Amino acid sequence: MSERPKNDEPSDRPTDPFDEIIASEADRDPDLAVIEAGSRTLRAQAAPEAGDDAPRRPQDPEVAAALREVEAELAGRWPETKLEPSLGRMTALMDILGEPQRAYPAIHITGTNGKTSTARMIEQLLRAFDLRTGRYTSPHVQMVTERISLDGAPIDPERFVETYRDIEPYVGMVDASQPHRMSFFEVLTGMAYAAFADAPVDVAVVEVGMGGGWDATNVIDGQVAVVTPVALDHTDRLGQTPGEIAVEKAGIIKEGASVVLAQQPVDAAQALLKHAVEVDATVAREGMEFGVLQREVAVGGQLLTLRGLGGDYEDVFLPLHGEHQAHNAAVALAAVESFFGVGRDRSEALDADVVRRAFASASSPGRLEVVRRSPTVLLDAAHNPAGARAAAAAVSEAFGFTRLVGVVGTSADKDVRGLLEAFEPVLAEVVVTRNSTQRAMDADELAALAVEVFGADRVQVEPRLDDAIEAAVTLAEEEGELAGAGVLVTGSVITVGEARLLLGKE
Secondary structure (H helix, E strand, O other): OOOOOOOOOOOOOOOOHHHHHHHHHOOOOOOOOOOOOOOOOEOOOOOOOOOOOOOOOOOOHHHHHHHHHHHHHHHOOOOOOOOOOOOHHHHHHHHHHOOHHHOOOEEEEEOOOOHHHHHHHHHHHHHHOOOOEEEEOOOOOOOHHHHEEEOOEEOOHHHHHHHHHHHHHHHHHHHHHOOOOOOHHHHHHHHHHHHHHHOOOOEEEEEOOOOOOOOHHHHOOOOEEEEOOOOOOOHHHHOOOHHHHHHHHHHHOOOOOEEEEOOOOHHHHHHHHHHHHHOOOEEEEEOOOEEEEEEEEEOOEEEEEEEOOOOEEEEEEEOOOOHHHHHHHHHHHHHHHHHOOEOOOEOOOOOHHHHHHHHHOOOOOOEEEEEEOOOEEEEEOOOOHHHHHHHHHHHHHHOOOOEEEEEEOOEOOOOHHHHHHHHOOOOOEEEEOOOOOOOEOOHHHHHHHHHHHHOHHHEEEOOOHHHHHHHHHHHHHOOOOOOOEEEEEEOOHHHHHHHHHHOOOO
């Protein structure tokens, strides 16, 4: 096992591992510091494999046609990449609808990476404690309906269509009264809040689309605000440093709320804590009030000991790969403890058995998801350098590949070179491609960057995603059936979603 952090001064008294962590964190950059964990393989009893909860296209022709019509109408609005930073349109819609976002408490999540996985774990924990949940996440992997979930499952296509038609007249009223029509994301957010109120849910788990303060979701007042790790992404809109980006993300922290902070770069932590003080919020920090005490690789995932706000939770099996997912789990646990008042209104921990059951059933489609064997094909939606570094480390730790071939299709507006550089140490070869969206980087342009990072002899170009996957599988199979080669499809949520369909996960 890797060594845990130790205090410099010897002591005769037994030490609490968490005290050692806090002591070591005092002199370290939070962006680099992690709560160190074991890496030896543990033959633990794995939980049943999580179900594939990605939505399917409706079989009923009438429902399918109605859904396509709504999707087309939504697509005719401003896309998520075109923004006019204002809450005016959302505030107007909520007012006309009777403030549906105030019908239930909420846990509001921002950050750069890990938001969706953390949201899904929070949802699992809340449901394990018999609460009805609504979850709103973005972007979707395969179908737009998966953005809005009720009780852990994507909203039915029929209900999605009904919700859209219910609010459509009011959206039209807002369109007519504002300088700009409502965007695709704003309308979807309004649909989610309306669907949650109609269900009704006991609690909503809401992921921001971009930023925080002016994000469309921020008409909701989360009694718990969660900030996953802040890194560089959308720098043209949010800021050039983690600290600048964190200023915008801090906007979801409301007066008197509880705030759960993942490990952050120093400047981001300063910005978030400054805002929390200004609004009299109660803060819980990873590595201080909560965190990962121990982590061991296990069959099908990892075995964790988590320190929560109310105590320690041992033998927590998480069927997701990578250290980053362990830290997401710690953040999710602290968020749910905060929701129930642990560490603020009550001191006792949550029921450990319920917590274990919840985490054992966690899933996160498109996040180091195995979709094929022989050779193993993994999907991971990493789309920025920080996400790519986390995915690369997790692949190296959890899978014993003798050779890994990458299929990479990215958006043109991302730090593509940074992403490629993060994956270069773990990919023997890369097949560059593109997905079907207009935002996708041209395959030849991507290839030129890839050659600079990997060298020409390690780069292959296949403009069609299906051809790229086939080429990568062929390269992996050259190692022989028992050689342990694999394929990683990555670079964009859209690329991963389209690959998922091509590989039969629909």
